[in-house]
Amino acid sequence: MEESQVFDVMGEDGFARLVSAFYQKVRQDDLIGPMYPDQDWEGAEQRLRDFLVYRFGGPDRYIQQQGHPRLRMRHAGFKIGIAERDRWIELMSAAMKESEVPKEVALNLRVFFEQVADFMRNVPEN
Ligand code: HEM
Numbered sequence: 001m002e003e004s005q006v007f008d009v010m011g012e013d014g015f016a017r018l019v020s021a022f023y024q025k026v027r028q029d030d031l032i033g034p035m036y037p038d039q040d041w042e043g044a045e046q047r048l049r050d051f052l053v054y055r056f057g058g059p060d061r062y063i064q065q066q067g068h069p070r071l072r073m074r075h076a077g078f079k080i081g082i083a084e085r086d087r088w089i090e091l092m093s094a095a096m097k098e099s100e101v102p103k104e105v106a107l108n109l110r111v112f113f114e115q116v117a118d119f120m121r122n123v124p125e126n
Pocket of ligand 1: 048066
């Protein structure tokens with residue numbers, strides 16, 4: 001399916017449940033949890049949710065509030081190697097299952113997450 005149609009299937013609610021399940025796991029994670037702003041979990045949740053809504057064909061609140069995504073630049077301050085990339089993907093995959101992402105959009109989301117998470121790597125590794 002076209003990426004711009006994913007929002008029609010997920011809706012605001014689907015993305016909200018996905019990101020909420022994801023951050024519940026991130027908060028408890030020993031490797032990537034400590035990287036996130038401890039006093040602003042709600043803000044972090046809102047930014048990821050709004051970004052995904054925008055990216056997959058929904059309202060562009062993320063752009064209104066944060067401007068151009070420039071995700072690599074926004075992640076430059078965090079040390080992201082293979083281990084961090086893989087953990088992020090592992091927690092997101094579990095969140096997709098738990099929040100019951102509909103089968104017809106799961107592949108679109110999975111491919112996107114894997115590409116972007118790999119692109120966020122910013123420490124030299126083979
Ligand atoms: C598919 C992969 C990823 C996507 C789509 C994504 C998306 C985002 C977005 C939209 C933000 C908010 C940026 C802002 O507006 O300020 C963010 C923040 C952040 N991301 Fe990622 N990210 C990805 C991968 C990763 C990975 C692999 C890590 C490694 C642990 C990571 C760690 C963080 C941290 C620590 C923040 C700061 C929390 C905040 O204040 O928003 N991200 N990410």
